[in-house]
Amino acid sequence: MRLAFIMSELGSGLRRNLTMVISVILVTFVSLTFVGTAGLLQMQIGQLKGFWYDKVQVTIYLCTDIPANTNCVSGPVTDEQKTTIEDLLESPAVKPYVETWTFESQEEALGHFQEQFANSPMVDSVEAANLPSSYRIKLTDPTKYQIINETFAATPGVDSVVDQRKVLNKLFSWMNIATYVAMGVAALMTICAALLIATTIRLSAQSRTREIEIMRLVGASRTVIQLPFVLEGVIAATIGALLASGAVWSIVHFFFGGYLASSSSGTPYISTADAFVIYPVLILLGIVLAGIASAVSLRKNLKV
Incomplete structure (x- = not known):
């Protein structure tokens, strides 16, 4: 009997406040979609990071005809200096930190440059002599870059030692900023959703003041009176959370797995299976958000 009464009141409330319920669904949907998107970006x-840091290299650029530092004042790198560098790479002090190394000549560097900038008008203005030859080193531990830098930075014939992680770190820093922006918008939208849920439940309860008084007179408990209103918010927010989960799935499937994967096949992207952990979090967050907002609204603003 009590359950039937609660369900009856719940149905009545949803019908009377259909416009506000739809508003709660939409705001919850938008806010939780931002939350899910922020989670996707971080994933x-x-x-x-795991993919590129595993492939990261340290590059030792060699001197050319144009000296860039004091190591290159004597001119381009000589065969003897190359032999010295290679001996250092194979020395007991350095070899444990080096997984593999390869030499890239100026002609090979030009070929790679032409591949990377095939659509650029500057590609025909660069010659092999303009590009330095280099040693490409894959470290056993990418964090040990400083050891390679200290060993080779002052070696004759070496122009510079570059850690590709620094370039990647800048990219990841910008991506992290985008994540924080998404999280900030998500937090703002979540607050808006909580306020809207609280307002909706308060207005719903105020529109049924007479019914609430009758329930109090017949001995209904505080929980029985409040539960239909709380369930209104929970149901609306749950629907919004389900829609947000569907939106997140669509982003992963069509954007990450479709558009991005087809445009850059060599880069790993998260899959719908990887993002599965986000969906229950969004649904749980929607339920908890609505439950707390509804309960607080009734306790603070209504005398029931």
């Missing part, structure tokens, strides 16, 4: 950044 993608983590996956890219």
